[in-house]
Amino acid sequence: xxxxxxxxxxxxxxxxxxxxxxxxxxxxxxxxxxxxxxxxxxxxxxxxxxxxxxxxxxxxxxxxxxxxxxxxxxxxxxxxxxxxxxxxxxxxxxxxxxxxxxxxxxxxxxxxxxxxxxxxxxxxxxxxxxxxxxxxxxxxxxxxxxxxxxxxxxxxxxxxxxxxxxxxxxxxxxxxxxxxxxxxxxxxxxxxxxxxxxxxxxxxxxxxxxxxxxxxxxxxxxxxxxxxxxxxxxxxxxxxxxxxxxxxxxxxxxxxxxxxxxxxxxxxxxxxxxxxxxxxxxxxxxxxxxxxxxxxxxxxxxxxxxxxxxxxxxxxxxxxxxxxxxxxxxxxxxxxxxxxxxxxxxxxxxxxxxxxxxxxxxxxxxxxxxxxxxxxxxxxxxxxxxxxxxxxxxxxxxxxxxxxxxxxxxxxxxxxxxxxxxxxxxxxxx
Numbered sequence: 001x002x003x004x005x006x007x008x009x010x011x012x013x014x015x016x017x018x019x020x021x022x023x024x025x026x027x028x029x030x031x032x033x034x035x036x037x038x039x040x041x042x043x044x045x046x047x048x049x050x051x052x053x054x055x056x057x058x059x060x061x062x063x064x065x066x067x068x069x070x071x072x073x074x075x076x077x078x079x080x081x082x083x084x085x086x087x088x089x090x091x092x093x094x095x096x097x098x099x100x101x102x103x104x105x106x107x108x109x110x111x112x113x114x115x116x117x118x119x120x121x122x123x124x125x126x127x128x129x130x131x132x133x134x135x136x137x138x139x140x141x142x143x144x145x146x147x148x149x150x151x152x153x154x155x156x157x158x159x160x161x162x163x164x165x166x167x168x169x170x171x172x173x174x175x176x177x178x179x180x181x182x183x184x185x186x187x188x189x190x191x192x193x194x195x196x197x198x199x200x201x202x203x204x205x206x207x208x209x210x211x212x213x214x215x216x217x218x219x220x221x222x223x224x225x226x227x228x229x230x231x232x233x234x235x236x237x238x239x240x241x242x243x244x245x246x247x248x249x250x251x252x253x254x255x256x257x258x259x260x261x262x263x264x265x266x267x268x269x270x271x272x273x274x275x276x277x278x279x280x281x282x283x284x285x286x287x288x289x290x291x292x293x294x295x296x297x298x299x300x301x302x303x304x305x306x307x308x309x310x311x312x313x314x315x316x317x318x319x320x321x322x323x324x325x326x327x328x329x330x331x332x333x334x335x336x337x338x339x340x341x342x343x344x345x346x347x348x349x350x351x352x353x354x355x356x357x358x359x360x361x362x363x364x365x366x367x368x369x370x371x372x373x374x375x376x377x378x379x380x381x382x383x384x385x386x387x388x389x390x391x392x393x394x395x396x397x398x399x400x401x402x403x404x405x406x407x408x409x410x411x412x413x414x415x416x417x418x419x420x421x422x423x424x425x426x427x428x429x430x
Contacts (some may be wrong), residue, residue: 047151
């Protein structure tokens, strides 16, 4: 309703002439002064295999020496390393962030090499979205880490794009502005380079990879941008070494067969890349990141959270209505989960009670078995004891009888001896 009202008011807007100078023509100057005082930020993602000269090209582009250790080929996975620098040119301050993909393409299994890159880009979008959704926002002082440009370094094979390059660029093209460049382009001949560019462009188109196109809607840059779009991908060479060529010191690479000048457009496209990336389209890259890639991420994320612009009847949704609907939905789901958890708890308690009862029954049965076994053993021992007692008593009786017999036998033997002695005595007197 409000949008329709504004539209109606816009349709009824009248153009009136001014009778004198008012002063709002200074607004552009005010914006420039404010922007210059606040400073700018620009974030570059360098994607490419180890050894393609990513760090050297960054040093050459910004005419400085960024600190950094050379990456090894022994990384277990792809790691993203972010470094931020404060640069100043004239009275303009630039906070430059360079993100490099350490270990990209060094693994035997390269299937998931793109995932850490996608996750990193999404993490920067998410951080900005969280700051944007805060009640108390400080976006004017917030360090924006969203990636504005992705320089994709292609190895100068002279044949075709690797499957890793195609898969990675396809995964990134909806999240970042991709500018493909052929690294170390002095490694192949000029004719091979021309064919290689055509082959790369053909493969990108056939695989539906959307690379960044320099804008042509602004008349001031339409001609140069249109021309430069035809030169993509740029074939570049990087070097921080300066050699004396003629009467000037120039960045170049010295070979046994000659010298390659970095800023000579007949030798490579470095100047074209610098013009397009920094001097002509830096602000457009920042704008495209915010209005296209970030908006796509934001829309998808808010839709996942349940926020919509219109209801099923195509009527506009207010934030309060969306919040209330989502809150009620969440509370309903929470109640269902609580009920399900309660039912599960009750079921598990019943199952546990049944298990305990079964265990108790088994224990009672075991106790009864052991008790019966103990009683049987006790009865056996008592019977055995009785038997032994009977044997002992019988033995004692037999012993007593034997002792009595022995005593009687001894008495009988003694009387017979006396009788015989008496008889011998009597016979002697006779």
